[in-house]
Amino acid sequence: MAAGPEIEQLIQLLARLPGLGPRSARRAVLHLIKKKDQLMLPLAAALDRAVETVKVCEVCGNVDTRSPCSICADPRRSSGMLIVVEDVADLWALERAGVGAVKYHVLGGVLSPLDGIGPDDLSIEALLRRAPEFSEIVLAVNATVEGQTTAHYITDRLAGAGVRITRLAHGVPVGGELDYLDEGTLSQALKARTEM
Amino acid sequence: MAAGPEIEQLIQLLARLPGLGPRSARRAVLHLIKKKDQLMLPLAAALDRAVETVKVCEVCGNVDTRSPCSICADPRRSSGMLIVVEDVADLWALERAGVGAVKYHVLGGVLSPLDGIGPDDLSIEALLRRAPEFSEIVLAVNATVEGQTTAHYITDRLAGAGVRITRLAHGVPVGGELDYLDEGTLSQALKARTEM
Numbered sequence: 001m002a003a004g005p006e007i008e009q010l011i012q013l014l015a016r017l018p019g020l021g022p023r024s025a026r027r028a029v030l031h032l033i034k035k036k037d038q039l040m041l042p043l044a045a046a047l048d049r050a051v052e053t054v055k056v057c058e059v060c061g062n063v064d065t066r067s068p069c070s071i072c073a074d075p076r077r078s079s080g081m082l083i084v085v086e087d088v089a090d091l092w093a094l095e096r097a098g099v100g101a102v103k104y105h106v107l108g109g110v111l112s113p114l115d116g117i118g119p120d121d122l123s124i125e126a127l128l129r130r131a132p133e134f135s136e137i138v139l140a141v142n143a144t145v146e147g148q149t150t151a152h153y154i155t156d157r158l159a160g161a162g163v164r165i166t167r168l169a170h171g172v173p174v175g176g177e178l179d180y181l182d183e184g185t186l187s188q189a190l191k192a193r194t195e196m
Numbered sequence: 197m198a199a200g201p202e203i204e205q206l207i208q209l210l211a212r213l214p215g216l217g218p219r220s221a222r223r224a225v226l227h228l229i230k231k232k233d234q235l236m237l238p239l240a241a242a243l244d245r246a247v248e249t250v251k252v253c254e255v256c257g258n259v260d261t262r263s264p265c266s267i268c269a270d271p272r273r274s275s276g277m278l279i280v281v282e283d284v285a286d287l288w289a290l291e292r293a294g295v296g297a298v299k300y301h302v303l304g305g306v307l308s309p310l311d312g313i314g315p316d317d318l319s320i321e322a323l324l325r326r327a328p329e330f331s332e333i334v335l336a337v338n339a340t341v342e343g344q345t346t347a348h349y350i351t352d353r354l355a356g357a358g359v360r361i362t363r364l365a366h367g368v369p370v371g372g373e374l375d376y377l378d379e380g381t382l383s384q385a386l387k388a389r390t391e392m
Binding site (some may be wrong): 003004006007011014016017019020022027028029030031039040042043044046048051053056063064065066088092108113130136 | 199200201202203205206209210212214215216220221222223224225226227228229232235236237238239240242243244246247248249252258259260261262266282285289353376
């Protein structure tokens with residue numbers, strides 16, 4: 001190897017990030033070295049800070065620098081609507097979409113018997129404990145087989161809790177072209193058509 | 197933002213790496229947080245070490261943890277062949293290809309009058325000083341207009357130095373299909389055909 005073991009190790013670690021392979025990790029490291037003061041130093045400092053401060057919220061499963069996280073601790077977020085998501089990335093996506101003063105519950109995955117993931121591997125019991133605080137629970141799991149199975153399982157477990165349970169609408173994505181949509185989405189969009 | 201300022205800053209810094217955008221930087225940060233002990237801690241430590249140790253070789257322009265770099269300081273690398281490259285990434289690519297006991301000279305770019313890059317912005321004077329030590333100089337610049345202009349400029353400047361100057365062969369990439377090759381490469385490959 002042309003570079004020292006320190007550089008080689010940095011490349012190997014960066015290559016383990018999603019979206020980066022060995023080739024792009026090398027390019028990234030060269031970029032870091034070229035921009036040492038503007039990028040490498042701040043990135044090293046930011047990572048050190050994140051290692052020290054980041055924790056998982058014990059209430060909802062979000063990641064933040066405090067627990068309960070800033071969403072759970074926000075007094076402006078009422079106990080009206082609880083949105084259940086698979087992953088923190090989905091929570092962040094909904095927050096970027098500006099869905100309002102809601103709270104979240106991160107499952108940490110979906111039921112997948114083939115991968116050996118059962119109800120005990122997800123934070124479903126914690127969800128059942130939180131559920132009575134809310135008037136509506138939106139199951140915003142992905143529209144995959146596993147996601148829908150998980151949604152049905154949670155709906156069954158919450159039966160009798162006296163809370164309204166809903167799911168996200170299926171339909172044509174905003175800006176999407178019908179021609180490129182699968183038949184399942186199109187037929188769902190037609191069934192759920194609304195008045196102009 | 198759903199996460200704290202520490203996480204947000206980490207995302208923004210990672211998004212400035214080549215090959216990563218805001219979306220993939222968010223995914224990378226979530227991956228780092230999930231694999232805190234296996235990936236985030238070692239990456240933070242590796243970056244800290246790299247910030248402290250990485251330097252640019254004052255002889256050839258390679259990056260390493262010492263200067264002169266391990267290639268320049270390697271006694272098994274004779275002063276036979278000097279390979280001139282645009283960038284450290286090209287040097288690494290040649291080393292991975294196992295081109296043998298050669299030395300390198302990193303130009304730091306190519307001549308590009310439109311971008312205001314002239315001979316003084318590249319390490320051409322240093323190359324002229326090193327050239328007499330070697331018996332052959334291979335101009336392994338990219339096969340772009342700027343790369344070839346730079347190769348011709350260096351050839352002119354080295355005229356009379358009594359050193360053999362060569363360039364990489366053009367031709368069909370190993371494993372490449374003729375059908376997908378541009379006409380320029382094909383005609384060069386035919387001109388440079390060799391006996392079976």
